[in-house]
Amino acid sequence: MRYLYTLLSIVLFFAVLGFTVKNAEPVTLHYYLGLAWSAPLVLVVLVSFGIGIACGIMACLGIVVRQRRAFSALRHELSTLNPDSGATSAPR
Template identity: 50%
Template sequence: MRYLLWLIKFLLFVVLFVFAMHNAEPVALKFLLGYSWEAPLALVLLAFFILGALLGLTAALGQVVRQRRELVALRKELRNRAAPIHPAAPDPLLEQPRDAV
């Protein structure tokens, strides 16, 4: 299984490497006020992919923090419910007879 995962990673690397080599022509991104940025197409795509992933993670961060707080509160409540305040007395019907040994 480990070799299969390495093979898949290697094939993915080769495909992405070939994609980058075939898209090495420079492209110009034009911004406001006449600013522009020239870079290979593969680099531009990689930069915007990383930027989008970071933006998505940032957008989800608030929800993750809220759920973690809720999880901590629920675990604390569960611990408080699981610890009995007064230990229950043993049930005499379920107790083994002492003279049966």
């Protein structure tokens, strides 16, 4: 499994390297009020990909925090209902 992971990493690296070499020409992004940004195409694509990842993580953060709070509340409730659960073993 480790060899497969290494092989896939190498293939991904060369795919990204080829993408970078083929898309090095500059592009210009035009914003409102006459603002413009000129950068290589690969940089624009990678920045937009990074922004998308950051937005996805922030969208999931609320759900994760809510689940952790509910889990903590359930754990606290369980410990108050059965305070000596760790001290004794269940009968067989």
